Amino acid sequence: MTQSPEYNFAYLDEQTKRMIRRAILKGLAIPGYQVPFASREMPMPYGWGTGGVQVSAAVLTPDDRFKVIDQGADDTTNAVSIRSFFERTAGVATTTKTQDATVIQTRHRIPEAPLGEGQILVYQVPIPEPLRFLEPRESETRKMHSLEEYGLMHVKLYEDISRHGHIATSYAYPVKVEGRYVMDPSPIPKFDNPKLGDCPAIQLFGAGREQRIYALPPYTQVVSLDFEDHPFEASKADHPCGLCGAEDSYLDEVITDDQGGRMFVCSDTDYCEARQAAGHRGKDAA
Amino acid sequence: MTPLLSVQGITKRYGAHIGCADVSFDLYPGEVMGIVGESGSGKSTLLNCMAGHLRPDAGAVVFDTRAEGPRDTVTMSEPERRMLGRTDWAFVHQHARDGLRMGVSAGGNVGERLMAVGARHYGDIRGKAVDWLERVEIDAARVDDRPTTFSGGMQQRLQIARNLVTGPRLVFMDEPTGGLDVSVQARLLDLLRGLVRDMGLSAIIVTHDLAVVRLLADRLMVMKNGRVVEQGLTDQVLDDPQHGYTQLLVSSVLQV
Ligand SMILES: Nc1ncnc2c1ncn2[C@@H]1O[C@H](COP(=O)(O)OP(=O)(O)OP(=O)(O)O)[C@@H](O)[C@H]1O
Ligand SMILES: [Mg+2]
Ligand SMILES: [Zn+2]
Numbered sequence: 001m002t003q004s005p006e007y008n009f010a011y012l013d014e015q016t017k018r019m020i021r022r023a024i025l026k027g028l029a030i031p032g033y034q035v036p037f038a039s040r041e042m043p044m045p046y047g048w049g050t051g052g053v054q055v056s057a058a059v060l061t062p063d064d065r066f067k068v069i070d071q072g073a074d075d076t077t078n079a080v081s082i083r084s085f086f087e088r089t090a091g092v093a094t095t096t097k098t099q100d101a102t103v104i105q106t107r108h109r110i111p112e113a114p115l116g117e118g119q120i121l122v123y124q125v126p127i128p129e130p131l132r133f134l135e136p137r138e139s140e141t142r143k144m145h146s147l148e149e150y151g152l153m154h155v156k157l158y159e160d161i162s163r164h165g166h167i168a169t170s171y172a173y174p175v176k177v178e179g180r181y182v183m184d185p186s187p188i189p190k191f192d193n194p195k196l197g198d199c200p201a202i203q204l205f206g207a208g209r210e211q212r213i214y215a216l217p218p219y220t221q222v223v224s225l226d227f228e229d230h231p232f233e234a235s236k237a238d239h240p241c242g243l244c245g246a247e248d249s250y251l252d253e254v255i256t257d258d259q260g261g262r263m264f265v266c267s268d269t270d271y272c273e274a275r276q277a278a279g280h281r282g283k284d285a286a
Numbered sequence: 287m288t289p290l291l292s293v294q295g296i297t298k299r300y301g302a303h304i305g306c307a308d309v310s311f312d313l314y315p316g317e318v319m320g321i322v323g324e325s326g327s328g329k330s331t332l333l334n335c336m337a338g339h340l341r342p343d344a345g346a347v348v349f350d351t352r353a354e355g356p357r358d359t360v361t362m363s364e365p366e367r368r369m370l371g372r373t374d375w376a377f378v379h380q381h382a383r384d385g386l387r388m389g390v391s392a393g394g395n396v397g398e399r400l401m402a403v404g405a406r407h408y409g410d411i412r413g414k415a416v417d418w419l420e421r422v423e424i425d426a427a428r429v430d431d432r433p434t435t436f437s438g439g440m441q442q443r444l445q446i447a448r449n450l451v452t453g454p455r456l457v458f459m460d461e462p463t464g465g466l467d468v469s470v471q472a473r474l475l476d477l478l479r480g481l482v483r484d485m486g487l488s489a490i491i492v493t494h495d496l497a498v499v500r501l502l503a504d505r506l507m508v509m510k511n512g513r514v515v516e517q518g519l520t521d522q523v524l525d526d527p528q529h530g531y532t533q534l535l536v537s538s539v540l541q542v
Contacts, residue, residue, distance in 0.1 A: 134389070147368060149368065149402065151398055151401040152398070152401075155387075155390060155401060158393070158397055158408065159394050162393055162394065162412070162429070163430065227406055228407045229407055229408050
């Protein structure tokens with residue numbers, strides 16, 4: 001596909017891309033630290049991941065192969081429209097195969113297939129500040145980060161346990177990066193948290209409305225916060241995938257008919273399809 | 287003996303206006319200092335300068351730290367000062383909502399300071415929170431309730447528990463009984479007196495209520511227009527006031 005001529009490559013002008021790249025480099029130099037950047041208007045609403053889109057625009061090159069997933073799927077409206085946006089404005093090749101992609105923009109998941117060196121995972125982030133819900137004052141949260149005052153993060157987990165008997169936070173589960181910054185990994189399921197750490201790929205996080213970029217360089221230490229007597233658990237539904245039989249993947253529960261029939265299937269559609277193509281079958285496979 | 291806190295020439299201006307001027311005194315371990323004076327006399331300004339919430343324009347606030355002995359907290363680094371603020375120091379606000387997290391359970395409120403200094407065992411934190419609720423006479427069954435469901439007196443006692451759980455050595459209090467009913471005030475005062483005695487706390491209490499200082503304070507400072515006009519042993523100052531302003535203050539209270 002060729003790029004349409006009325007846009008600069010990947011929509012943003014070169015000066016804006018340079019500004020975003022500087023923020024990304026700073027983020028990579030200080031893993032987990034939220035770098036402010038001047039977010040631009042994008043031709044899509046904020047809920048559609050404008051932060052991720054701007055980061056992708058700043059890192060894409062004509063040689064890249066681009067993949068977009070939304071809750072693990074390549075075929076949702078959101079994923080399709082972001083993918084076609086970059087096909088149109090950057091003329092880059094696209095793919096649904098995790099292994100083939102060089103840049104993957106994601107909302108709410110980390111792919112099941114292990115990522116490798118040379119790949120970039122771009123997260124769409126709605127709220128970058130993990131301390132926000134208990135301390136709304138931006139001036140105060142910034143100070144807490146700079147002085148490493150993170151007791152409040154455990155207050156949130158304490159509240160979880162006192163209310164539910166266990167740490168009920170299952171998405172956007174807070175992590176500590178390289179023993180320094182506490183970071184919100186975006187609303188990925190906590191099942192994905194262990195994949196954040198020691199990852200060979202570059203991980204970039206973009207929050208458009210909140211104008212923040214943060215990053216995890218390859219092989220960064222990432223630890224999920226917990227209590228000694230309530231250790232972190234990367235839980236998932238206790239089933240194999242109904243379609244491909246995978247026992248190690250994150251599952252969505254889907255309704256199959258109006259008699260209340262349901263099944264559990266991989267949320268990562270590429271992973272599931274690849275396994276089925278290789279001959280794996282689950283109990284609900286046709 | 288080394289003073290626990292040595293306040294030396296503290297001055298704070300708001301533009302051309304004086305908040306407090308040239309205040310000096312020493313506080314020894316286990317002592318309770320009362321600060322009284324009419325509205326606008328500079329009590330809160332002075333307290334906030336001492337507690338590190340306001341930066342004075344002049345003067346030193348020297349605290350006898352555990353690790354390094356006497357240090358001027360005005361010139362120490364902000365991280366050090368904030369660390370003191372959640373370990374050796376405590377601050378009880380007049381309005382409990384300023385000193386509590388209203389969206390967090392009572393247990394979480396008490397546990398916050400423990401977690402802030404590294405406690406990571408849920409069972410231990412909760413056990414200490416329950417213990418402290420009982421010490422301030424709040425039913426342990428309320429541990430998971432939010433302070434919004436508490437009465438004003440209970441909120442104030444929760445604020446005290448939240449502050450004392452880490453065993454501070456110095457407590458700053460700004461009108462801790464203000465805005466409460468008289469009977470609720472009396473109970474709170476009793477409780478504070480017991481805690482101060484049992485824990486051997488040093489405290490600085492700002493109030494316009496002479497009954498509060500009579501009951502709690504060993505020594506008393508009287509402020510007017512930002513300056514200290516008289517200070518001494520509480521009973522001495524109240525029973526035999528030397529300064530005309532103090533005489534007025536004491537007599538006006540006696541008429542109530
Ligand atoms: N933020 C501020 N800006 C300007 N002036 C202030 C400020 N805070 C206090 N002041 C002034 O400084 C003086 C001392 O005020 P302060 O609040 O310390 O008095 P106070 O003794 O605590 O009074 P109250 O009993 O009413 O609480 C007053 O004249 C007050 O108007
Ligand atoms: Mg005041
Ligand atoms: Zn599957």
